[in-house]
Amino acid sequence: MGNWDWQVFCKNTIDGEVMPRCFGSGGDITYLQWMLSAWGWTISVSLLALVVAVVVGSLMGILRTTPSKTLILIGNAWTELFRNIPLLVQIFLWYHVIPSLFLPLQKVPSFLLVVLALGFFTSARIAEQVKAGIESLSKGQRYAGLAIGLTLPQTYRFVLLPMAFRIVIPPLTSESMNIIKNSSVAFAVSISELTMFAMQAQEETSRGIEIYLAVSLLYFVSAFAVNRVALFIENRVQVPGMIGGGK
Amino acid sequence: MLETDFGFLTWNVVSGFIIKGFIFSIQLTLAAMIGGIALGTVLALMRLSGKKLLVLVAAFYVNTLRSIPLVMVILWFFLLIPLLIGRPMGAELSAIITFTVFEAAYYSEIMRAGIQSVPKGQVYAGYAVGMTYGQTMQLIVLPQAFRNMLPVLLTQTIILFQDTSLVYAIGAYDLLKGFEVAGKNFNRPVEMYLLAAATYFVICFSLSMLVRRLQKKIQIIR
Amino acid sequence: MTVEEKKPDRSPSEATMIEIKNVSKWYGSFQVLTDCSTVIHKGEVVVVCGPSGSGKSTLIKTVNALEPFQKGDIVVNGVSIGDPKTNLPKMRSHVGMVFQNFELFPHLSVTENLTLAQIKVLGRSADEAKTRGLKMLDRVGLMVHKDKFPGQLSGGQQQRVAIARALSMDPIVMLFDEPTSALDPEMVGEVLDVMVLLAKEGMTMMVVTHEMGFAKRVAHRVIFMDHGFIVEDDSKEAFFANPRSERAQQFLTKILHH
Numbered sequence: 001m002g003n004w005d006w007q008v009f010c011k012n013t014i015d016g017e018v019m020p021r022c023f024g025s026g027g028d029i030t031y032l033q034w035m036l037s038a039w040g041w042t043i044s045v046s047l048l049a050l051v052v053a054v055v056v057g058s059l060m061g062i063l064r065t066t067p068s069k070t071l072i073l074i075g076n077a078w079t080e081l082f083r084n085i086p087l088l089v090q091i092f093l094w095y096h097v098i099p100s101l102f103l104p105l106q107k108v109p110s111f112l113l114v115v116l117a118l119g120f121f122t123s124a125r126i127a128e129q130v131k132a133g134i135e136s137l138s139k140g141q142r143y144a145g146l147a148i149g150l151t152l153p154q155t156y157r158f159v160l161l162p163m164a165f166r167i168v169i170p171p172l173t174s175e176s177m178n179i180i181k182n183s184s185v186a187f188a189v190s191i192s193e194l195t196m197f198a199m200q201a202q203e204e205t206s207r208g209i210e211i212y213l214a215v216s217l218l219y220f221v222s223a224f225a226v227n228r229v230a231l232f233i234e235n236r237v238q239v240p241g242m243i244g245g246g247k
Numbered sequence: 248m249l250e251t252d253f254g255f256l257t258w259n260v261v262s263g264f265i266i267k268g269f270i271f272s273i274q275l276t277l278a279a280m281i282g283g284i285a286l287g288t289v290l291a292l293m294r295l296s297g298k299k300l301l302v303l304v305a306a307f308y309v310n311t312l313r314s315i316p317l318v319m320v321i322l323w324f325f326l327l328i329p330l331l332i333g334r335p336m337g338a339e340l341s342a343i344i345t346f347t348v349f350e351a352a353y354y355s356e357i358m359r360a361g362i363q364s365v366p367k368g369q370v371y372a373g374y375a376v377g378m379t380y381g382q383t384m385q386l387i388v389l390p391q392a393f394r395n396m397l398p399v400l401l402t403q404t405i406i407l408f409q410d411t412s413l414v415y416a417i418g419a420y421d422l423l424k425g426f427e428v429a430g431k432n433f434n435r436p437v438e439m440y441l442l443a444a445a446t447y448f449v450i451c452f453s454l455s456m457l458v459r460r461l462q463k464k465i466q467i468i469r
Numbered sequence: 470m471t472v473e474e475k476k477p478d479r480s481p482s483e484a485t486m487i488e489i490k491n492v493s494k495w496y497g498s499f500q501v502l503t504d505c506s507t508v509i510h511k512g513e514v515v516v517v518c519g520p521s522g523s524g525k526s527t528l529i530k531t532v533n534a535l536e537p538f539q540k541g542d543i544v545v546n547g548v549s550i551g552d553p554k555t556n557l558p559k560m561r562s563h564v565g566m567v568f569q570n571f572e573l574f575p576h577l578s579v580t581e582n583l584t585l586a587q588i589k590v591l592g593r594s595a596d597e598a599k600t601r602g603l604k605m606l607d608r609v610g611l612m613v614h615k616d617k618f619p620g621q622l623s624g625g626q627q628q629r630v631a632i633a634r635a636l637s638m639d640p641i642v643m644l645f646d647e648p649t650s651a652l653d654p655e656m657v658g659e660v661l662d663v664m665v666l667l668a669k670e671g672m673t674m675m676v677v678t679h680e681m682g683f684a685k686r687v688a689h690r691v692i693f694m695d696h697g698f699i700v701e702d703d704s705k706e707a708f709f710a711n712p713r714s715e716r717a718q719q720f721l722t723k724i725l726h727h
Binding site (some may be wrong): 143150164241 | 528533535551558559561562564565566568569570572574575576585586589590617618619620621622634635638684690701
């Protein structure tokens with residue numbers, strides 16, 4: 001296994017010819033181009049799923065901290081349901097089961113189904129973080145908001161959520177990094193993302209090590225980028241004297 | 248809206264297709280849990296040893312595995328092990344090795360937090376009565392770390408059990424595969440996927456309820 | 470328990486500000502308040518004391534409905550708390566409250582802490598709210614810290630800002646829930662000074678505290694609670710000179726000799 005063959009990425013995906021400038025002409029593409037487009041799919045699935053997860057997860061997390069028993073029950077049921085079924089099984093449910101039970105969903109592209117699956121799966125984890133973030137604030141903060149005459153929604157909007165949001169950024173960062181890793185499971189329903197590319201290109205070229213190394217590196221780079229962006233946001237919203245903030 | 252029909256589901260179907268996969272999923276989970284916690288504890292001790300080389304090796308191991316998707320790790324091992332040993336290896340055995348090595352990275356972070364949760368005074372107390380480093384760790388620190396982290400270790404194991412379904416990538420015959428094969432054979436994939444989801448849910452939900460109860464008990468004892 | 474006729478020693482009127490009527494409260498099957506009744510008049514300063522777990526903090530939180538109760542009623546300035554039709558946020562906006570742990574909003578600057586509710590609840594303009602808030606901040610002597618965040622202030626300073634925050638809302642009554650018990654001893658004085666000033670201006674105050682010096686200086690009346698009961702409800706003079714119950718005697722001996 002000592003001899004590398006990095007030229008594999010410059011090969012045409014149809015006839016295996018090495019292309020001169022590593023990019024195909026006309027309709028042909030090289031493995032490098034295929035991999036970059038797969039990276040694009042990985043990023044797109046991840047980002048869209050993250051939006052779904054943050055919106056739904058925050059909502060469910062907030063519901064679980066309200067005084068209403070019904071709302072708490074809804075939030076709890078949601079979290080338990082999406083947390084206790086493996087992601088791969090959830091993706092199969094969205095892809096094979098739900099469209100055959102609800103026929104209108106058959107027209108929805110599988111890309112979107114995977115976004116929903118990954119988004120809802122992650123929303124359960126984010127709901128946990130948001131709930132924990134709100135509960136980590138002292139009960140006195142809720143009292144203080146109500147005591148100056150704010151309504152419960154106003155107390156959430158102006159007092160509890162701004163602080164909970166800051167507390168939740170670090171765990172949210174690691175969930176965002178997880179979402180990129182978890183998007184790899186989309187290979188199972190033939191979304192042409194990085195892992196799917198790795199499996200197919202490995203089979204076609206038999207240069208598994210080079211392919212896997214490149215793909216692993218791209219996952220690493222993506223996660224690193226998310227980490228930097230999150231750090232930037234964290235610094236921007238830092239409040240002097242508050243938990244984790246400087247004096 | 249289509250009708251579902253579970254009429255085909257007899258004990259023969261369950262025992263013929265599903266039990267086999269279920270047993271493998273359990274084996275894989277238990278093996279990776281025991282091996283992963285053992286290896287993870289060693290890695291955690293290395294990272295806390297203060298010896299530069301050990302710290303670097305352990306940190307590299309943990310950080311590398313944690314930044315790559317599990318599916319990719321499964322593919323990597325399935326590709327590399329045969330190259331290293333010079334002969335092909337079955338998907339099931341490859342999965343057991345992969346999961347043990349992979350989960351060790353996650354268990355080691357839990358054990359590291361657990362060891363750090365034991366007050367420094369405990370180590371001094373161990374040394375003060377004449378124990379060696381090994382004895383202090385084995386007899387005093389690790390038992391406490393383990394007890395403090397038991398709920399987290401078990402929660403990680405529930406996640407591990409869910410993750411075993413990813414051996415789908417190399418075609419190993421696990422619980423999910425059992426449902427899938429049965430679904431294909433009887434042309435009832437919808438029912439079988441639903442049943443798969445329900446099975447995983449019941450198992451994971453009951454286990455996490457047990458963990459929660461255990462957590463409360465530990466809090467009371469402390 | 471009979472509520473005696475009170476002869477206040479300084480200016481409180483006969484008009485009722487807060488009436489607590491036979492309030493009982495349970496946490497599950499555990500009763501934390503039993504049949505508590507008292508009346509606080511306009512301009513009156515009432516100190517509530519008692520051992521920890523006596524229900525005093527719970528009682529003061531029921532007055533602005535932060536804690537619900539299952540039996541009885543509380544009427545604040547003619548508004549019934551128990552009535553489900555009552556607009557609680559509106560009622561609370563007239564009732565200032567100061568908490569044991571200050572509860573300033575750590576993500577907002579001092580000025581923003583003072584103006585948030587004025588703008589969102591009272592509908593004041595930002596300028597108006599700022600003028601009013603800073604005036605109150607000046608009153609507690611912290612004008613120089615107006616742009617800082619709560620985490621950058623000492624405990625005593627935070628509590629004074631919290632008092633200014635409550636005063637910015639032009640409250641008709643002020644509730645203090647152990648305002649000095651989370652403070653280092655050297656900071657207790659600065660907070661009590663502000664409270665004494667308020668009392669002397671004729672603010673109606675209900676104060677849960679162990680600071681008997683404060684009670685002696687400005688209180689009109691002292692309520693002593695134990696195990697969820699109002700055990701004593703008497704003029705300051707009568708309470709300190711001759712507490713009727715054995716529990717109150719024990720409590721006073723302990724607290725005054727410490």
